[in-house]
Amino acid sequence: MPKILRIINRFNLGGPTYNVAYLTKYLAPEFETLLIGGDKEEGEDSSTFILDDLGIKPLIIPEIKREIDLKNDRAAYKKIKEIISEFKPDIVHTHASKAGALGRLAAAKMKVPVIVHTFHGHVFHSYFGKAKTGFYKSVERYLAKKSSAIIAISPLQKNELVNIHKIAPEEKVKVISLGFDLSRFFTQREENRKKFRSEYLIDEDEIVISIIGRLAPVKNHGLFLKAFADIQTRSSKKVRAFIVGDGETRVQTEQLAKQLNIDFVDFPNEKRKAPLVFTSWIKEIEFPLAGSDIVCLTSDNEGTPVSLIEAQAAGKPVVSTNVGGIRDLLHPEIGLLSEKGDVKKFAENLLFLVENPEKLSQFSKQATEFVRERFHYQRLTREMAELYRVLLLKGHE
Known part of the structure; x- marks a missing residue:
């Protein structure tokens, strides 16, 4: 049974938490999933009820924070490597920027066969200044080379990643929209x-x-x-x-x-x-x-x-x-x-x-x-399982 280690920035209320929750709960039974992530930050509403309602018990790594913090980031990176060593995943799938950086670096270091990352937001404009945005682009291009596939959650986002910001080549970026229980x-x-x-x-x-x-x-x-x-x-x-x-x-x-x-x-x-x-x-x-x-x-x-x-x-x-x-x-x-x-x-x-x-x-x-149908979780889990199967075949060639 292929094992998936799914890593999210933090369990706050929003699309990414719903996304990882439904993927963890409803992905095809041929996959075993372990969900890990940081806790919500001060001022954010908790998404615990989403996980509780689905009977999901994630592993919390409190050192995973949204902002760059070398002490916390090093500690989180070390813990992720330890989890990879113990769980031995066939796929590491990261969601959002901080989890994407720490998780993909750890997965590459530990030689995980398949590494996938989902972009949930737009980290390249509006939030940061020009210098900081340029730094993030360089980091994401480097991490994309370590990735087996990049997932965009809309066609517009794929266009930004491929043609505007040139984060990854088109063949590496797949569009899989979010899914929910509506x-x-x-x-x-x-x-x-x-x-x-x-x-x-x-x-x-x-x-x-x-x-x-x-x-x-x-x-x-x-x-x-x-x-x-x-x-x-x-x-x-x-x-x-x-x-x-x-x-x-x-x-x-x-x-x-x-x-x-x-x-x-x-x-x-x-x-x-x-x-x-x-x-x-x-x-x-x-x-x-x-x-x-x-x-x-x-x-x-x-x-x-x-x-x-x-x-x-x-x-x-x-x-x-x-x-x-x-x-x-x-x-x-x-x-x-x-x-x-x-x-x-x-x-x-x-x-x-x-x-x-x-x-x-x-x-x-x-x-x-x-x-x-467009945003139903059953469509999400079906498309993700199909991608995983293809990547696992390629990863073990």
Whole structure:
């Protein structure tokens, strides 16, 4: 039975954790998998419930951190080598940048037959300055030479890796989209909608516009607030905005709301109606999605945001910035895109949906079918198993 050592940066809430969890749980039974990774960082929401629900017990290496730290990095590298020596994997598959560096270096040193890496985000722009980005590119090109295959999670990302940043040759880069268990978004929609809207004091005729995810600089919640403030003054409909999530820019976002004269409430700590509602994290994300009418994403940079896949699974049209792999996620008739930072265009896209209920209904119906097979975990595990089989044959030639 081929053994797979799967390594992730950290078990925080997001696409990579879902990806490794489903691959660990549902990969073809011919493979044995050991999952290891770092813990979530301060200010991040834990993904423990994802692993617990699937009965997965990962091995935690606390020294694996997002930022470069020579002491921790050396310790993590040493531990990974020890695990490889003991587990004797046929494949080491790393996910995201830090795990990708430490894991691939350790696997190459220990002469693991097959080394695979998945890029989950866009590490080459928006986050870092020019010098740091150039350094990361050099490191990734070196690591790509040590890899049997590189996995991009969208065609756009493959184009960036191959043609724009020249990280690896085209034949080495495979596109395998993320996969999720989306079944909870297909059922009990009306029941969940009534429950959420009752709890959060939402009237039948109010249109709810939600943004879901971590509050961080790169997510640019300021764009969301400015666009909402704009449509509040221009729309003939009753609109409310919901910010679902939490993070380091929470206070800053609240301050901007005050500057824009948007009345807001911290729910459920303060139970009253307001145009803007901060809910913090909601574990059962199908509830706010069912209760929403439009879902937004305003990021300056993204990989393949889970929130937009889940939104479409829940039958919600999307208004988003056109960054990262987002265009690959959206049916052209479901998502409305604008360039990052463009408040005017973002607000126009929102207003179009708010003022056109027939379009809102049409987009909603198309959304679910678009993602049902494309982002299902069964497709993910099937495609990954096929790739592993091919690489194992090549590795043992």
